[in-house]
Amino acid sequence: MKFLLGEEYADYVDSLSKPMYSCLRVNTLKISVEDFLEISPFKLTPVPWTTNGFYYDASVDSPSKHPFYYAGLYYLQEPSAALPAATIPIEEGDKVLDLCAAPGGKSTELAAKLGGTGILVSNDISASRIKALQKNMEVFGVKNSIITCETAEKLCSYFTGYFDKILIDAPCSGEGMFRKSQSMITAWEQNGNEKFADIQRSILKDAVKLLRPGGMLLYSTCTFDPMEDEDQVMYIMEQDENFSIVPIEEHPGFLPGNPEWSHSEAPSEDLKHTYHLIPHRVKGEGHYVALLKLSEEADNQSFESKYIYTPYSKKRNPEIDEFLSHISNIDPDCLELRNDKLFYIPEDSPSLSGARVMRRGVYLGELKKKRFEPSQSFAMILKPEEFDNNLYLDVDSIEVKKYLRGETLDVEGNTQDGWTLVSISTSVGSFPLGFGKMLRGTLKNKYLPGWRLMS
Numbered sequence: 001m002k003f004l005l006g007e008e009y010a011d012y013v014d015s016l017s018k019p020m021y022s023c024l025r026v027n028t029l030k031i032s033v034e035d036f037l038e039i040s041p042f043k044l045t046p047v048p049w050t051t052n053g054f055y056y057d058a059s060v061d062s063p064s065k066h067p068f069y070y071a072g073l074y075y076l077q078e079p080s081a082a083l084p085a086a087t088i089p090i091e092e093g094d095k096v097l098d099l100c101a102a103p104g105g106k107s108t109e110l111a112a113k114l115g116g117t118g119i120l121v122s123n124d125i126s127a128s129r130i131k132a133l134q135k136n137m138e139v140f141g142v143k144n145s146i147i148t149c150e151t152a153e154k155l156c157s158y159f160t161g162y163f164d165k166i167l168i169d170a171p172c173s174g175e176g177m178f179r180k181s182q183s184m185i186t187a188w189e190q191n192g193n194e195k196f197a198d199i200q201r202s203i204l205k206d207a208v209k210l211l212r213p214g215g216m217l218l219y220s221t222c223t224f225d226p227m228e229d230e231d232q233v234m235y236i237m238e239q240d241e242n243f244s245i246v247p248i249e250e251h252p253g254f255l256p257g258n259p260e261w262s263h264s265e266a267p268s269e270d271l272k273h274t275y276h277l278i279p280h281r282v283k284g285e286g287h288y289v290a291l292l293k294l295s296e297e298a299d300n301q302s303f304e305s306k307y308i309y310t311p312y313s314k315k316r317n318p319e320i321d322e323f324l325s326h327i328s329n330i331d332p333d334c335l336e337l338r339n340d341k342l343f344y345i346p347e348d349s350p351s352l353s354g355a356r357v358m359r360r361g362v363y364l365g366e367l368k369k370k371r372f373e374p375s376q377s378f379a380m381i382l383k384p385e386e387f388d389n390n391l392y393l394d395v396d397s398i399e400v401k402k403y404l405r406g407e408t409l410d411v412e413g414n415t416q417d418g419w420t421l422v423s424i425s426t427s428v429g430s431f432p433l434g435f436g437k438m439l440r441g442t443l444k445n446k447y448l449p450g451w452r453l454m455s
Contacts, residue, residue: 004224004261008280015280016179022058023047023079023284025105027140028112031073035428039395041066047079047283048251050086052112055079055283065453067400067424071431072139072380077105078180080277080284081222084169085109087248087289088218092117094164099152099207102129104136106167111142119346120145121163123155130358135451138362138377144346149356152206158352159210165218166211170200172221172228176286179279193225200232208240213298216246220289224278226261229288230271233257234264242298245270246291253281257290309349309360311336319372323365323419326388340367344381376448379421379434387421391436391443395424403433404453409443422447 002009024044026036033052037044042061044054056063063069064076085106090096090113098107101122111120122137124130127149137145148155173196174184204219211217219236221228237243245268250256257274259267274290316337324330336343344362352360362381365374384390391411393400399409403422420438423430434451436443 001224004226005278011280012278018179018279020180020285021079021283022056023077023082024054024056024063025050025075025077025082025109026052026054027073027075027108028052029115029141030071030431031428036073039068039426039428047082049249050082053077053079053082053086065455067395067404067433068431070139070404070451070453071424071433072141073431075105075108075136075140078285080176080282080287081105082109083277083287083289084167084218084220085113087291088165088167088216090114090165094118095162096120097155097159097163097166097210098122099155099166099168099203100124100170101133101147102126103132106169107133107145108136108140108142110167111137111140111145114144116144118144118164119349121148121159122146123148123150125149125151127356127358134359137359138380139451141380143344143362143381145359145361146346146349146352146357147359148352149358152203152210154355156206156209158350158355161210161212162350163210164212164215166207166215167218167220168203168207169220169222170196170203170228170232172196172200172223173225174222175224176222176277176279176288178286180285193223193227196223197227197231200228201235204232204236205239208236208243208294211294213242213294214296215294217243217292217294218289219292220287222285222287224276224286224288226258227263229276229290230257230259230262230267230274231264233271233274233290233292234262234267236292237268238264240294240298242295243292244295245273246293247273248275248289248291250275251282253277255281257288309345309351311343311345312338316342317367317372319367319370323372323374326419327382328386328388334361335364342366342372373446374419374435376434376451379432382421382432384421384423384430384432389416389418389420389438390430391415391420391422391438392425392430393422395426400424400433401453403436403445403447406445406447406449406452408445409436411438411441411443415441
């Protein structure tokens with residue numbers, strides 16, 4: 001760090017003893033930034049490198065306990081970690097891969113940028129970490145995703161030349177997170193940089209095969225060492241001369257990458273268009289980002305469109321059809337009933353026979369003893385106007401907290417018996433929390449136990 005920073009080194013060391021910054025990133029799948037700012041109870045200031053990220057004071061506010069959090073209106077994230085997904089230029093209809101996706105901060109933003117179009121494959125090699133990824137995708141109301149648990153090498157068997165955009169927030173030594181966690185320091189002392197540089201190269205040598213000609217790859221880490229940053233960008237470009245660095249927007253405090261730091265024999269001057277984020281220069285932790293493009297002339301093998309997944313054409317149960325009759329926007333051609341469980345399958349979903357697919361699309365619910373029980377994730381992809389039986393609760397009411405704690409609610413006024421979509425009401429609209437079952441003015445709570453508010 002002394003070599004990289006020179007006379008700034010003392011400022012960097014001093015920054016490690018200062019408090020971290022906290023960021024709230026608005027879920028534009030569910031609400032516009034403008035509408036959220038109108039109803040936000042928190043004091044927010046913009047994060048410069050995002051259009052929907054905002055600093056908040058964690059010593060004053062607790063966004064993770066607010067009903068808006070449970071409605072999936074935002075994701076809580078370290079500010080610098082929001083940069084990769086904010087930087088990669090996603091277009092509606094893109095096929096996108098988040099290769100190292102857990103716990104979901106980047107995938108949720110990629111899904112928001114897709115706006116329900118295209119396909120998002122969120123992959124992580126750790127099955128245990130995928131649980132958090134899956135929950136975050138469900139809370140956000142993502143419909144067009146596939147969650148896999150594979151190596152980049154195995155994904156080549158299915159996705160060669162398939163993706164328009166790939167984001168690789170690679171496993172790294174974590175130098176940029178030293179003030180976040182003592183465990184990151186301990187891990188660095190045990191492993192250093194070399195181990196992770198080897199892991200990164202093993203990922204990149206296969207990941208580049210997954211990109212279509214003309215596609216873009218964003219590489220990022222939360223470390224500072226050029227061995228894991230500039231050198232890995234050069235590794236990509238040396239592996240395939242059809243890759244070039246794409247300049248990304250520079251913000252105040254960003255430290256440009258440096259060709260002189262690379263160990264490559266012929267480092268590209270375009271490394272100056274990659275950027276380091278360092279805690280004493282920005283309001284965030286350490287990070288590195290680089291955006292690369294594969295030329296249209298590259299000879300990557302093309303994905304064969306015949307490998308498309310077709311939902312099982314089994315006859316649905318009448319109990320399922322009865323429940324779906326209350327919903328206005330479900331495409332029956334995208335539904336699949338498997339072992340009494342109902343799923344919504346994204347259109348043009350690729351076939352992945354033999355791969356470890358943890359979740360394809362959305363789990364909608366299950367048949368149980370001649371009745372259909374809708375899932376929590378089903379509620380999160382709906383809008384109140386898409387369901388014909390609703391209970392609206394004021395966002396600041398005690399009933400909202402009771403519902404989120406799993407309590408039964410007594411509801412005044414005229415109510416319709418049966419499955420009920422419970423939503424919070426605000427001045428800019430209403431947002432679902434989950435389901436309940438109404439009977440003569442009493443709502444039996446169906447909010448998922450593992451998601452409940454604990455206090």
